Amino acid sequence: DVKVTQSSRYLVKRTGEKVFLECVQDMDHENMFWYRQDPGLGLRLIYFSYDVKMKEKGDIPEGYSVSREKKERFSLILESASTNQTSMYLCASSLDGEINTQYFGPGTRLTVL
């Protein structure tokens, strides 16, 4: 069974802190994605990766960076968290050539105070 896991379900951080969100998939998928989901704005793509050590900017990369050192793991980094980064963060993965079929993790609800 397909599985995408995220390191935390709920996270509370202070403004200026460095935040790491981890995502692991066990399906040997080549593609991995980070989205944020906000009411009225839907899912917005932050970064994605087609392969190990590769990364591509999505629609809203400002204030974020990513790391993909291993195929199964994709990390989202907030270098200096700000209150406008309070959101639900969703990780997804897909097979190469099947970006339309993405499998999502349960999400991390991040609150920045």
Next chain:
Amino acid sequence: QKEVEQDPGPLSVPEGAIVSLNCTYSNSAFQYFMWYRQYSRKGPELLMYTYSSGNKEDGRFTAQVDKSSKYISLFIRDSQPSDSATYLCGNFGNEKLTFGTGTRLTIIP
């Protein structure tokens, strides 16, 4: 103008009713059209997808695409309380998946 427009609802219907959920899109490059279902406090899960204009049926669910008017729909027959969720339409093109904002649906027993 957003690339994908979706009425956020909320939409409440009685159990057993037929539900119609709709999206419009503006980008002609979109090739695949998906519907994802998201239960509260969960990640979205792919419900069904279609490539061409026309209908695609899967059990109680029917996805309909009209490329000429850039309109996609999801119909749910014999709706059940377990169908209560947020439904997101998704369009794929130019190597990117673009989502609507989601419609929150509640089926009232």
